[in-house]
Amino acid sequence: xxxxxFRRHLxxxxxxxxxxxxxxxxxxxxxxxxxxxxxxxAETGVLAxxxxxxxxxxxxxxxxxxxxxxxxxxxxxxxxxWESQNPGVMHACGHDMHAAVLYGVLQQLAAxxxxxxxxxxxxxxxxxxxxxxxxxxxxxxxxxxxxxxxxIGEHVEAQLEVGTLxxxxxxxMAASDEIRFRVHGxxxxxxxxxxxxxxxxxxxxxxxxxxxxxxxxxVLSIGRVEAAGATNIVPDEVYMEGTLRTFDEQERxxxxxxxxxxxxxxxxxxxxxxHVDINHGYPCVVNDEMLVxxxxxxxxxxxxxxxxxxxxxxxxxxxxxxxxxxxIFYRLGVGIAxxxxxxxxxxxxxxxxxxxxxxMHSLALQILDK
Numbered sequence: 001x002x003x004x005x006f007r008r009h010l011x012x013x014x015x016x017x018x019x020x021x022x023x024x025x026x027x028x029x030x031x032x033x034x035x036x037x038x039x040x041x042a043e044t045g046v047l048a049x050x051x052x053x054x055x056x057x058x059x060x061x062x063x064x065x066x067x068x069x070x071x072x073x074x075x076x077x078x079x080x081x082w083e084s085q086n087p088g089v090m091h092a093c094g095h096d097m098h099a100a101v102l103y104g105v106l107q108q109l110a111a112x113x114x115x116x117x118x119x120x121x122x123x124x125x126x127x128x129x130x131x132x133x134x135x136x137x138x139x140x141x142x143x144x145x146x147x148x149x150x151x152i153g154e155h156v157e158a159q160l161e162v163g164t165l166x167x168x169x170x171x172x173m174a175a176s177d178e179i180r181f182r183v184h185g186x187x188x189x190x191x192x193x194x195x196x197x198x199x200x201x202x203x204x205x206x207x208x209x210x211x212x213x214x215x216x217x218x219v220l221s222i223g224r225v226e227a228a229g230a231t232n233i234v235p236d237e238v239y240m241e242g243t244l245r246t247f248d249e250q251e252r253x254x255x256x257x258x259x260x261x262x263x264x265x266x267x268x269x270x271x272x273x274x275h276v277d278i279n280h281g282y283p284c285v286v287n288d289e290m291l292v293x294x295x296x297x298x299x300x301x302x303x304x305x306x307x308x309x310x311x312x313x314x315x316x317x318x319x320x321x322x323x324x325x326x327x328i329f330y331r332l333g334v335g336i337a338x339x340x341x342x343x344x345x346x347x348x349x350x351x352x353x354x355x356x357x358x359x360m361h362s363l364a365l366q367i368l369d370k
Contacts, residue, residue, distance in 0.1 A: 017128045154329070165330055183272055190231070191232060
């Protein structure tokens with residue numbers, strides 16, 4: 001099976017986060033066909049292991065190649081021949097492309113295993129929602145006993161030309177947290193304000209103060225507000241929820257405390273009580289600077305087009321790997337014609353798959369050889 005055929009099968013049979021049972025079974029069957037050892041991980045993920053023939057008996061150097069495999073709750077509208085056969089579910093973020101690249105790399109390594117060290121191919125479930133499949137993978141400690149030289153991941157990018165590679169050293173993608181507020185007060189007739197402890201007014205100020213926290217490396221947005229009153233009825237409770245993105249763990253903690261302090265201050269002035277719930281999501285993606293330097297040099301030496309990337313306020317559970325190991329997460333251009341990811345018409349150019357395979361293959365072997 002070619003990597004493109006592999007991708008099209010996954011695209012036609014998408015599964016949501018932590019439900020990737022058929023996806024994992026398909027991946028296992030394809031790895032069996034090319035003779036690569038593998039096992040399940042995080043229940044619906046697959047971890048492949050390929051040891052090079054030049055590896056000495058006691059040598060434990062390794063690289064981890066990671067691809068996510070989950071899809072999104074979107075009804076596809078691309079009209080392609082391999083369109084999703086699972087109503088309401090679609091590979092709208094390119095995870096099928098990521099998995100195809102990883103499969104292609106493993107396929108090449110299996111055909112020519114004359115390398116030094118061990119390649120661990122991780123088909124990871126559940127990237128799209130908390131707690132993140134990466135955290136579940138690491139909880140099983142699958143890389144203990146290995147000298148992990150790098151965890152390597154990629155993501156398709158429609159803002160880059162097909163085959164262009166995008167890099168950023170150091171902090172790259174944001175930590176993400178879900179924030180929720182329940183503002184409890186005393187509602188009643190809207191004309192009788194002296195009898196109220198108005199959660200709507202308190203909530204409005206809370207929302208305004210939250211938005212004021214936005215800065216160069218802090219993004220906070222409230223996306224849902226519920227106040228089930230009427231023109232002349234003030235409700236007893238207001239509910240709000242949103243997202244917080246930061247790029248530094250210390251700053252993340254500071255913002256969390258400021259959110260609590262602001263809510264307490266507003267409670268005191270309005271006579272309400274606010275329950276603040278901050279659901280910790282993924283940590284920042286921080287790329288190892290030396291790995292990025294080597295990767296950029298390699299890409300240029302191979303004649304590939306390279307672009308350096310700005311900070312990105314979206315989040316990725318790849319950040320969990322960055323906390324424990326040297327790691328690099330880069331972008332693979334699939335062309336602006338692909339459209340926007342997380343939409344029903346997202347259609348990345350499959351010509352990028354061969355570029356992705358070639359570069360990840362050479363980067364893995366270079367890292368193992370150093």
